[in-house]
Amino acid sequence: ETGVTQTPRHLVMGMTNKKSLKCEQHLGHNAMYWYKQSAKKPLELMFVYNFKEQTENNSVPSRFSPECPNSSHLFLHLHTLQPEDSALYLCASSQGFGASGGDTQYFGPGTRLTVL
């Protein structure tokens, strides 16, 4: 138990569906992250939020839309995805901006997404 929860743990969706992934952290952190882990590929950073403001968008397609209503919650809204978007989506949190290079990230268990 890392203090970062993700729901749902598994999701199957069609290419025309709209769904959302939810992440919640109970650690009092100020930064939250979305990562994507495809089969046999390294984790890829998607988005970074510091104090609810997006500070990094790693050239992610617009069919992925993040939302950070407060420092404890992070959403990833999905629409018109492609089968190649099937992957493990991981959320993480950390103390955040200004914490310097020793800042530790805490990861959730991930949502296993399958796009049909």
Next chain:
Amino acid sequence: DAKTTQPNSMESNEEEPVHLPCNHSTISGTDYIHWYRQLPSQGPEYVIHGLTSNVNNRMASLAIAEDRKSSTLILHRATLRDAAVYYCILRDRLVFGNEKLTFGTGTRLTIIP
């Protein structure tokens, strides 16, 4: 970003020490060395980090070469639960706001009972 090089895979016997190497020959003076691991079907978890001196915690030890161009993660007594992919990552301590972790392919550690 400075890069790291790790072996793709390693094996070790249960209850024996494990030494996981990482080369980072282009490391800058302000880079921290971080280690994370990812157990099967889980998200990555923090293991340890250091800057110049060797570090110990309840999970592992980190030995950093004097020139800082390499480091070794040491698991003192491997258990089956330590089977995971281990990632060595560099992070610049002076770049405030640069919180992103850049993961490589890591080392897949197999523990033999």
